[in-house]
Amino acid sequence: MQDVVEKVYEQVVARNRGEVEFHQAVHEVLESLDPVIAKHPHYAEGALLERIVEPERQIMFRVPWVDDAGQVHVNRGFRIEFNSALGPYKGGLRFHPSVNAGIIKFLGFEQIFKNALTAQGIGGGKGGSDFDPHGRSDAEVMRFCQSFMTELARHIGPSTDVPAGDIGVGGREIGYMFGQYKRLRNSYDAGVLTGKGLAWGGSLVRTEATGYGAVLFAQSMLSTKGESLEGKKVIVSGAGNVAIYAIEKAQQLGATPITFSDSSGYVVDEAGVDLELLKQVKEVERGRVADYVERRPGARLVTGGSVWDVPGDVALPCATQNELDGDAAATLLRGGCGVVSEGANMPSTPEAVEAFQKAGILFGPGKAANAGGVATSALEMEQNAGRTRWDFATAEAKLTGIMADIHDSCVAAAEEYGRPGDYVLGANAAGFTRVADVMIAHGIV
Ligand code: NDP
Secondary structure (H helix, E strand, O other): OOHHHHHHHHHHHHHOOOOHHHHHHHHHHHHHHHHHHHHOHHHHOOOHHHHHOOOOEEEEEEEEEEOOOOOEEEEEEEEEEEEOOOOOEEEEEEEOOOOOHHHHHHHHHHHHHHHHHHOOOOEEEEEEEOOOOOOOOHHHHHHHHHHHHHHHOOOOEOOOEEEEOEOOEOHHHHHHHHHHHHHHHOOOOHHHOOOOOHHHOOOOOHHHHHHHHHHHHHHHHHHOOOOOOOOOEEEEOOOOHHHHHHHHHHHHOOOEEOEEEEOOEEEEOOOOOOHHHHHHHHHHOOOOHHHHHHOOOOOEEEOOOOHHHOOOOEEEOOOOOOOEOHHHHHHHHHOOOOEEEOOOOOOEOHHHHHHHHHHOOEEEOHHHHOOHHHHHHHHHHHHHHOOOOOOHHHHHHHHHHHHHHHHHHHHHHHHHOOOOOOHHHHHHHHHHHHHHHHHHHHOOO
16 A cells, blocks of 8 residues: 555554454555555545545434333444535444444445445445344334434434435334334425335335345446356355345346355255245245245255355355455355355455455455445435336336446446456445545535
8 A cells, every 4th residue: 555545544443443344444445546546646635535534423322222021221323424525424224233333334434435336426324233133023123213213313314314224124124213203303204214115205126226236237247258147156145135136136137046144054055046935034024044944845054164165156245244254265266156246245355355356256346236225225315305206117227227337437447547357446446536526626524
């Protein structure tokens, strides 16, 4: 890293002690900016880099709630409003026991550049709580969401900050939070949250968008080599929103996904995933991946090891950060994997990314490959503002166009800065320059 960039990174580590995921995300972006700063030194003036790594606002709050047995619990809530140069803060809410300030900050930081890549006028933010919805009744989840929103409501709004879902936050949780927001404000501000139900302001394709987008990105990368997903064997991790719809789109494009996973293990179904059964188990019954295996002859559950031990042509990590390390990358490469498209945020460790890049395979980083979700959230905001609703084909065509544009922006930026085919550099450079140009236009704020 150049001195000027290295200094910014050292300051981030010193100021945000112990927040290792945040350090990792900042390092990855700053490292990519070396050729950008070398070519355009004005991006390092006016403390622009120092400003972009510092959130505009960090909110941390107590979330007390009562379980079904009458016991009181206290969780911690977060909203990091990172950068509003391009529009209202936009980014999901994560409910998972591992959530802490560093994880929310890493996600919020990534979100700035991801949202810039969509070219839709949305700033970057992220939030969540260390609340674990697993095993909680609907009534408990509702009481938690109401308590969480009671504080969050004072910080958000359709032109200020527009949260959505992430791990542990789906349509049910968004519904409870929207209900509480509406009650507190006495105002039907549909545009304050995205990922809403279709009957109350949601957009068709929002549920599918992140998974579909990650697969469309893989298809675009393959097309640069004159190839396609047709006939390819696909290894998927996760069994949540992103994984399920990545499997769906991969199947539609003629590929065969054969795995999925959750924190209890992974499933291998060599005949190809039975998507209807997977949706029934995960979306309807809120069950575990083992429930799929019980009803699917030929499928097996593996509780040790890693889903990346299974050989395939394409890998779609769709679970969580740092789920694919250097060893897993080496195993995937030995198994013949030629494409990785990240559905999750920062699922590959730096060692894994290095291994993929050294091997010269197609590697699509999350901030580009999984931007379809937030892009479709912005389409939901657009429909809410216009009090209109598009049909599925219209919304999907827009998503497909946005993903193609993101892919092409990454390719063009990688070429401009002398590393053709490097989607990491391409995504970071294209996202950064869009935000930085507007920050410069807005002055020192
Ligand atoms: P879900 O909560 O719907 O699903 C998450 C899946 O990943 C579950 O199967 C979960 O298993 C598994 N998982 C989560 N944490 C771990 C862990 N520590 N170890 C093993 N498995 C784990 O979340 P999403 O599908 O929405 O999100 C998945 C990823 O995609 C996240 O990185 C998220 O930030 C990213 N993303 C999501 C977007 C969206 O629109 N939803 C948009 C862009 C990115 P279990 O149930 O056992 O915990």
